[in-house]
Amino acid sequence: MNVLLSTAFVLTWSSGFIGAKLGAGSASAVTVLMLRFLPLALALAVVALTVARSSWRGLGARDLLRQAVVGALSQSGYLLTVYYAIQLGVSSGTTALIDGTQPLVAGALAGPLLGQYVSRTQWAGLGLGVAGVVIVTAADATSGTDAPPWAYAVPFLGMFSLVAATFLDRRSPAPVPPAVSMTVHCATSAVIFTALAVGAGAAIPPAEASFWVAISWLVTLSTFGGYGLYWLILRRSGVTRVNTLMFLMAPVTALWGALMFGEPFGVQTALGLAVGISAVAVVHRGASSAPPAVRSQREAPPATPSEYVPAQSASRKSA
Template sequence: MSKPIGILQRRGAPVSVALGVLFVVCWSSGLVGAKLGAQDADVRTVLMWRLLPLAAVLVPVTLVRRRRTADREGSASTNPRGEALRQVGIGALSQSGYLLTVYWAIGLGVSTGTTALIDGVQPLVVAALAGPLLGAAASGRQWTGLLVGLAGVLAVTWADATSPRTGAPAWAYAIPFAGMLCLVAATFLERRARSRARPLHNLTIHCTTSAVVFTAVAVLGGAATVPDRASFWIATAWLVVFPTFGGYGLYWLLMDRVGVTTVNSLMFLVPPVTTAWGAVVFGEPVTALTVGGLALALLATWLVNADRPAAPARVRAPVRTPASAPRPTAGRR
């Protein structure tokens, strides 16, 4: 018997809800910061300076912390090198691949809200693949919500693509889909990990991997410059604090607390928030079709996360050993 994935548990639910709200705000702020930074410098320059200082801070902090807990860390994984390589792959997909596509799409003229909502297709893909890859089950109500969310994505994308104020080529709307697939792949790669969760350690590997990737891209492309505009560095600080520590860090924390489908369905809440940011800060158009699509996205989030009795799992087979707080696991069939 399988237990539905992604339902918020009663225990610790208020904390999970609060973290979910903070996650949505922080994640949406990344798209706004991306557009702000790209106004003053090349996208490759923005990405390099977003990750380099972050890696420079995280590496020594993590090394010191590991020395203090050497005994425990030494027994945390039966294959530390293999797990480290897995985290490198996760970082390359969830940061390097995802951020590069998002920044590229926004640079081509795709609005921040539409970029966020195209990324919102991710829950549908995750739910479709969760069964065969993780042995987990999405309920009928969750599937309904995910399909409603897809309809909202298509409506908003169409509104943005046909707006004369956007100016983005039609093919540019495929780029955020590529970024979404990178994040989906990273999610499943992380869920198959066997070691206990180590958020700071993993975040350090992810950011260091992306710092190396983006620095190499900037150097090879002649974009490894030091901008002299204060607005660029303000935008860079914004990107480091809110979307990286807040959005990206909370993504993996919530993955452990509430499950893969719930976390990814929260992506449907990012577009309305991002659209509001874009309209206020950048004057991006908001049409009736845009509002309708966003309303469908909100309805989808409610359908996926609405509390209901969960079927008990007679035999439980966790994807990996939990670190502390309990989280949903998939039972064997």
């Protein structure tokens, strides 16, 4: 099941970069993001008030406010920088490559901020993943783009925004069911992107069919698939494992971009893909080398609610 979830996560998360490329040709970033989240927020609100009403019990205003901040960082801040970079001319593959530095940052901070055990083997895997990202980045840089040099700093802002959201959520004193967090995150993003679109005079969507194909793509694959699976795997497997999967986003997106948009994909990119896959295998193997006390703590029966894993509960006790 973990392999299937991981594979689905890599494909659906990578689809977000492709969807951003699809939408960038017909509308501004804020227009695409507004139309991506407005209907989604309304649909989730209806579900929250009917099917998932019990999930909201016991949650206070502070819990919901924290989730709103997490949503603003992990969705609004992260996605706006990704879409803006692609709109500036940075290729979807390059944007994913820059975003691929996230695991190193998250892995370095997991120990001091969350008290999570990171083995030497896992650190070796993280280093291997960085090597894969560097290989693919070097290949992409030689192809050249029309984007201004400063545009390549924009995806880094999004990467730090997602890392901050990840640690803020993991240090939350009370567990929040996924149905609630997804609803609050999407509602927050809908408000932010609508305000930005109205302020920029870009709230009216274009009539092109390609625009609505991009919106359908992003809502179905990227939000429900990629974003939902990110938090699910995070809560089941921990920060280090889920962020190590991010190493696969760059080469997978580069391959996807080559097939759909004719972006370059050569031997170096293929080598980076192989190195990234090896990095994931090394980190997952490193998890089994954790001290017995750490493994038993992770494998113990979870506290309520049942969908939260012991690793998360343990990390919150250390906060």
